[in-house]
Amino acid sequence: MGQFNYWVYVVLIIVGLYGMMAKNNLMKKLIGMNIFQWAIILFYISIGAKKGGTIPIIATTNPSATVRAIDYINPLPHVLMLTAIVVGVATTGIALTLLIIIYRRFRTLEEDRIIKALRK
Amino acid sequence: MVNDLDDIIIKFGSRIMIPFMQLYGLYVYVHGHSSPGGGFQGGCIVAASFILLAVAFDLNESKKRLKEKLNTLFCAVGVFIYTGTGFLCLVAAGNFLDYGKLSRILPVDTFMARYYGMAMIELGVQITVMAVMVSIFLDLVTRGQHEDVLGPRP
Amino acid sequence: MNRIAAVVVCIIAGFLLLYSASRFPRWSDPNQPASVHVSPRYIEKTVAETRVPNAVTSVLADYRGYDTMFETSVIFTAGIAVMMLLRRSSDGK
Numbered sequence: 001m002g003q004f005n006y007w008v009y010v011v012l013i014i015v016g017l018y019g020m021m022a023k024n025n026l027m028k029k030l031i032g033m034n035i036f037q038w039a040i041i042l043f044y045i046s047i048g049a050k051k052g053g054t055i056p057i058i059a060t061t062n063p064s065a066t067v068r069a070i071d072y073i074n075p076l077p078h079v080l081m082l083t084a085i086v087v088g089v090a091t092t093g094i095a096l097t098l099l100i101i102i103y104r105r106f107r108t109l110e111e112d113r114i115i116k117a118l119r120k
Numbered sequence: 121m122v123n124d125l126d127d128i129i130i131k132f133g134s135r136i137m138i139p140f141m142q143l144y145g146l147y148v149y150v151h152g153h154s155s156p157g158g159g160f161q162g163g164c165i166v167a168a169s170f171i172l173l174a175v176a177f178d179l180n181e182s183k184k185r186l187k188e189k190l191n192t193l194f195c196a197v198g199v200f201i202y203t204g205t206g207f208l209c210l211v212a213a214g215n216f217l218d219y220g221k222l223s224r225i226l227p228v229d230t231f232m233a234r235y236y237g238m239a240m241i242e243l244g245v246q247i248t249v250m251a252v253m254v255s256i257f258l259d260l261v262t263r264g265q266h267e268d269v270l271g272p273r274p
Numbered sequence: 275m276n277r278i279a280a281v282v283v284c285i286i287a288g289f290l291l292l293y294s295a296s297r298f299p300r301w302s303d304p305n306q307p308a309s310v311h312v313s314p315r316y317i318e319k320t321v322a323e324t325r326v327p328n329a330v331t332s333v334l335a336d337y338r339g340y341d342t343m344f345e346t347s348v349i350f351t352a353g354i355a356v357m358m359l360l361r362r363s364s365d366g367k
Contacts, residue, residue, distance in 0.1 A: 006295035014288045022280035049302040050309060056317065056329035057155065063231070063322045069314030070304050075329040076313045079338060082160060082330075083345045086249070090352030093256040097356045100263055153326045158334065192357075199350050202343055217339045234324045238335040245346050252353035264360035 005046060012039035026102065026109045030095050037088050041081050048074035127176070134176040141169035149246050153235070159242035163249030170254045179261065188258075188266075191251050198248025205240045 016039060019032025056075040058067055099109065106114050142165075149162030174182035206217045214221025219237025220230045228236065258266075299306040316333050326332040334342055 003295075003298070003301050005301060006298065007292070010288060010291045010295060013291060014284050017287060018280055018284045021283065022277045046301070047306075047308050050304050051302045053304075055156070058317070058321050058327040058329065061154075061321060061325070061327055063325065065321075067318045067321065069309075069317040072317050072329065074309045074313045075316060075333055077308070078330050079333045082334060083341055086160060086345055086349055089253075090349050093260070093352055093356055094359075096260055097359050100260070101359060152331050153328055155328065156330070158328075158331050195350055195353050199346055202346055206339075206343070217343070219336065231323065231325045234336055235326055238324070238326060238331065241335055241339065241342070242331075245342065248346050248350055252349050255353050256356050259356050259360050264362050266361070 006043070009039050009043040009046070012036075012042070024111050026099055026111060026114075029111075030092070030099070033095075034088070034092060037084075037091075041084055041088075044077045044081050044084075048077040050074060130176050134172050138169050138173055141172070142166055145169065145250075149242060152242055153238070159245030160249055163246040164253065166246070167250045167253035167257075170250075171257050174257070174261070179258070182254075183258075186254065191255055194247050194251035195255060198244040198246070198251065201244030201247070202241050205237060205244070209237070 013036060016032045016034075016036030019035060020029050023029055023032065050070070050073045053071055053073040056072045056078070058072070060067070102114065103109055106117055108114065108117075145162045145165035145168075147162075148157040148165060149159060152158035152162070170182050170186055173185065205219075208225070209218050209221055210216055212221045212224045219234045221233075222237055223230045223233040226233055226236065316337060317329055320329050320332045321327055324332050324336055326336075
């Protein structure tokens with residue numbers, strides 16, 4: 001059923017998805033979203049591996065030397081995931097802000113009590 | 121009762137570590153061209169030094185050393201440096217963010233102009249990331265009401 | 275009731291993900307589609323065109339400079355949004 005390293009990422013995705021759907025507390029839902037996001041980032045970075053390659057810092061600074069792409073791992077997923085990590089930090093900061101505002105208004109962070117208070 | 125001598129190990133240790141953390145963050149930024157590092161990583165490390173100051177000591181200590189207005193100014197200055205470099209490339213008759221054409225303004229050749237263009241934009245990124253991390257931390261910890269938690273402004 | 279539906283959905287999603295993971299190319303294969311199209315050009319040309327040995331920095335700041343600029347503005351907007359949503363002074367100003 002495929003290679004074993006992808007199972008770890010699928011398990012993390014399932015854990016994050018379950019946390020977002022089934023938990024009642026808003027803070028736990030936020031942590032589930034965070035776990036989901038980190039599973040995606042780790043999966044993307046694992047795509048960039050290459051057999052027998054080293055880190056993508058070129059060993060020579062001579063501009064006329066030939067560089068073989070097969071010696072170095074793929075730098076592109078690392079670059080894209082740097083952006084994704086920073087966007088994740090921004091999202092988590094704003095989500096925590098919204099939680100503080102919800103707590104100020106409703107005095108609770110449980111989802112069913114908030115929905116009951118909203119319906120009244 | 122929380123005594124002043126209770127966490128003397130933490131206070132002493134962080135007082136030694138914080139200047140080295142800031143120097144290390146600057147080091148990681150400058151060496152971003154030839155070893156792993158760059159703007160984001162260096163900015164996070166410098167922000168972590170200010171957050172350590174806030175956690176180990178009082179929050180007022182961190183605010184004494186990096187004032188709030190200066191912090192908010194740094195948030196905007198970083199983005200300004202980044203887009204300013206892009207517009208400088210427009211002035212030098214190239215495309216936006218085309219650092220090769222900066223060789224007409226700076227006294228370097230085309231390839232080293234790309235090198236220095238990258239260094240300039242990474243400076244902008246580092247300043248913004250550092251300021252925003254410290255700002256979000258201070259806002260979340262005091263729940264927005266800076267005077268209620270920290271006491272009146274000096 | 276809510277939890278049973280959540281568990282069922284998670285198990286179905288897990289099986290779908292595992293089935294699609296079995297169709298992926300071999301891990302760390304140098305000829306997989308992610309490493310073939312544009313990334314060899316970045317690795318081979320980074321020292322020749324930009325004199326920067328770090329391929330990650332040169333791709334982030336030079337070849338994909340637009341993405342980094344908008345990402346910096348994203349983190350700036352998040353900082354401003356937290357400031358605007360949350361700050362209240364004690365005299366209500």
